[in-house]
Amino acid sequence: MLDIKFIKENPDIIKEAVRKKHLSFNVDELLSVEEKRKATLTAFETLRAEQNTLSDKIPQTADAAERAKLIEDLKPLKEKVQEAEEQVKAVMKEWQTLMLQVPNVPDMSVPEGGSDEENVEVKLIGERPVFDFTPKDHITLMEQNDMVDFERGTKVAGFRGYYLKNDGVLLEMALWNYFMSTLVKKGYQPFHVPSLVTKNTLYGTGYLPQGEEDLYKTQDDTYLSGTGEVAMMSYHSDEVLNASDLPKKYIAMSPCFRREAGSHGKDVKGLIRVHEFFKLEQVILCEANHQVSVDFHEELTANVEEILQSMGLHYHVVVNCGGDLGLGQVKKYDIEVWMPTQEKFRETHSSSYFHDFQTRRLNIRYKDAEGKMQYAHSLNNTLVATPRILACIIENFQEADGRIRVPDVLKPYIGKDYLGK
RNA sequence: GGAAGUGUGGCUGAGUGGUUGAAGGCAACUGUCUUGAAAACAGUCGUGUGGGAAACUGCACCGUGAGUUCGAAUCUCACCACUUCCGCCA
Numbered sequence: 178m179l180d181i182k183f184i185k186e187n188p189d190i191i192k193e194a195v196r197k198k199h200l201s202f203n204v205d206e207l208l209s210v211e212e213k214r215k216a217t218l219t220a221f222e223t224l225r226a227e228q229n230t231l232s233d234k235i236p237q238t239a240d241a242a243e244r245a246k247l248i249e250d251l252k253p254l255k256e257k258v259q260e261a262e263e264q265v266k267a268v269m270k271e272w273q274t275l276m277l278q279v280p281n282v283p284d285m286s287v288p289e290g291g292s293d294e295e296n297v298e299v300k301l302i303g304e305r306p307v308f309d310f311t312p313k314d315h316i317t318l319m320e321q322n323d324m325v326d327f328e329r330g331t332k333v334a335g336f337r338g339y340y341l342k343n344d345g346v347l348l349e350m351a352l353w354n355y356f357m358s359t360l361v362k363k364g365y366q367p368f369h370v371p372s373l374v375t376k377n378t379l380y381g382t383g384y385l386p387q388g389e390e391d392l393y394k395t396q397d398d399t400y401l402s403g404t405g406e407v408a409m410m411s412y413h414s415d416e417v418l419n420a421s422d423l424p425k426k427y428i429a430m431s432p433c434f435r436r437e438a439g440s441h442g443k444d445v446k447g448l449i450r451v452h453e454f455f456k457l458e459q460v461i462l463c464e465a466n467h468q469v470s471v472d473f474h475e476e477l478t479a480n481v482e483e484i485l486q487s488m489g490l491h492y493h494v495v496v497n498c499g500g501d502l503g504l505g506q507v508k509k510y511d512i513e514v515w516m517p518t519q520e521k522f523r524e525t526h527s528s529s530y531f532h533d534f535q536t537r538r539l540n541i542r543y544k545d546a547e548g549k550m551q552y553a554h555s556l557n558n559t560l561v562a563t564p565r566i567l568a569c570i571i572e573n574f575q576e577a578d579g580r581i582r583v584p585d586v587l588k589p590y591i592g593k594d595y596l597g598k
Numbered sequence: 599g600g601a602a603g604u605g606u607g608g609c610u611g612a613g614u615g616g617u618u619g620a621a622g623g624c625a626a627c628u629g630u631c632u633u634g635a636a637a638a639c640a641g642u643c644g645u646g647u648g649g650g651a652a653a654c655u656g657c658a659c660c661g662u663g664a665g666u667u668c669g670a671a672u673c674u675c676a677c678c679a680c681u682u683c684c685g686c687c688a
Contacts, residue, residue: 219648222657229657232669236616251668417608417645548627550645 178537179279181211194282197499199291207275214268221261228258277386281534283499284508290498296511297498302482303491306517310577314518315568316447319345321579322597324571325448337437337445337452341564344581344596348570349455349563351590356457356561357428359484365426365459370408372431373399378411381539383505383531390438405429405458406557413462414539418553423543424463424473428560431456448564449523457560462541465533465551470507474530477558478510481526484561488584490573491515493522505534512559514569525566528558571596 184191188204195202231251238244288297319325324345330338341349361367379385379400384392384407393401402408409429418425433456444450459480461473478494485492497509509529513522533552536542542550574582581596588594 215648218657222648225658226656228668233617235668248668255668 178276178534179281180537181276184208184279185211190282191279194280197283197287197289198280198502198504199500200280200504202278202280204279207272207279210268210272210275214265214272217261217264217268221258221265224254224258224261228254277380278504281505281507281531283502283506286496287502287508288496288498291500293497293501293511295498296495296501298493299496299510300482300494302486302493303489303515305491305515306573308517308575308577312517312572312575313579314447315571318571318575318579318581318597319448319567322581324348324596327446334453337450339448339451339564341567344591345564345567347591348567348581348587348596351587352561352563352566352570353430353455353457354590355587356484357430360428360459360480360560363426363480365428367428367430368405368409368412370405370412370429370431372402372405372408372433374402374407374411375399378402378407378414378539381414382407382410382535383503383538387504391436393434393436401434402431403433403435405431405433405456406460409458409460410535410541410555410557411539413541416541417550418462418541418543420464420543420545423553424461424469427460429458429460431458433562448568451564454562454564456562459558459560461556462536462553463556464543464545465554467532470530470532470554470556473556474508474510474528477556478512478526478528481512481528481558481560485512485514487586488570490569492525503529505531507532507534514566515573516569517572523565523569525562525569526559528556530554530556 179191184204185208188208191204195204228251231247231254235244235247238247288295290296313321316325316327320327323343324341326340326342327338330340332338333340357367373395376385376398379388379392379402384403388403392403395401406429408431409427412427413425433454435452437450437452440450459477461477463469463473482492482494492512492514495511495513497506497511502509506529509527511524512526512528514525515521516523532554535555536552541553541555543553545551570584571581574584576582576595579597583591583594583596
């Protein structure tokens with residue numbers, strides 16, 4: 178959600194945002210509904226003021242006959258007030274529907290483009306691993322080493338189902354522990370957050386109304402969240418925070434559920450794209466200042482890079498083009514790790530900032546130094562999402578004999594040098 | 599799932615139809631006093647939105663939504679959350 182004042186004063190900026198994000202939204206329509214909203218509201222408030230004034234006279238009138246006359250006189254006004262109120266409600270509904278579709282304005286540094294194919298590489302770290310044998314893909318390797326069972330996974334859970342087992346589970350838990358403990362040392366607070374959430378939280382984070390078809394819905398009108406960001410961000414909804422408590426730095430761990438509607442043909446095998454996975458997500462709430470947001474955005478990205486480098490993974494960072502940004506995102510980096518058998522980088526992390534887009538919807542504020550209420554800024558980035566990253570690690574660290582070498586930094590968490598049989 | 603109760607400002611807590619946006623207390627802020635602090639005393643102290651240069655002022659908000667009424671924090675209904683008891687279950 179953006180400030181309607183800002184939209185009214187800068188319609189061209191919003192139109193440019195719509196264009197750059199490749200959306201279809203009619204800013205002029207919103208502006209005309211906004212005018213209608215103000216006019217209807219003013220009309221209603223004027224009538225209501227009249228009603229209040231006359232109503233207040235009644236208890237001050239002692240004479241019963243006079244009283245009865247006043248009450249009688251107010252009856253027609255009551256109907257007019259009700260009519261005006263109906264009109265306000267109708268316009269407000271229209272207004273809110275449109276307001277939820279207004280995109281946040283992408284940063285100047287966001288490149289032009291319509292899809293992820295036009296994202297721009299901004300950093301390249303490490304080198305492609307060289308194998309003196311033909312490398313196997315993660316599916317083959319993990320099945321050979323009894324780390325995964327896709328056959329029974331689909332039998333039990335359906336399309337994209339999987340069981341992780343044995344060293345696959347040890348690797349997964351080692352990653353959770355390693356990533357988590359690294360960030361806790363940096364002062365981030367760990368949370369295990371709900372993944373079954375109400376509608377409002379999803380509107381608040383911007384996953385509704387646009388993302389409806391990718392969400393699993395329950396018969397109780399709750400949803401299975403696709404990311405821990407949703408519950409973590411909503412943690413402080415409708416709160417006024419102390420400025421001195423900012424920034425809030427959190428790690429949200431939770432299972433994540435995604436219908437992957439519209440991607441049935443993509444990554445149909447393996448652990449790259451699954452309906453159900455586990456994620457630790459970094460979330461920051463900070464003061465409402467662009468440069469502060471930018472600095473924390475770099476921090477969230479650097480946190481992950483540091484860990485990927487410590488494992489010796491080859492990756493690059495891309496800045497997402499306008500068309501690949503979510504409605505609320507100002508700027509986004511994707512971190513993509515090299516997949517040897519696919520001979521391309523695959524997204525393992527996604528780092529973005531929102532300014533006050535989410536906090537307006539969630540009503541998360543703080544009082545600044547002058548005592549003025551401000552909407553906080555919000556940011557998030559994946560810390561680690563399993564099992565996708567397992568696929569990357571396993572392919573990159575495979576040996577000729579089919580075993581998987583354990584990166585040095587993970588050895589304390591796994592207790593051995595190689596995974597597999 | 600059954601029964602009863604509760605839901606008011608940052609917190610606590612009055613208020614059961616008419617200057618109540620809401621008493622009192624705590625916390626916070628500002629002054630006086632003090633070398634400084636505490637204490638005491640005096641004062642200030644909700645949010646959003648519209649009008650106005652400002653003083654000021656209209657409207658809305660007492661869990662959410664609907665209703666009754668000239669008028670609702672207060673009455674009615676539905677929903678939600680919490681508490682306690684019972685049942686069931688990890």
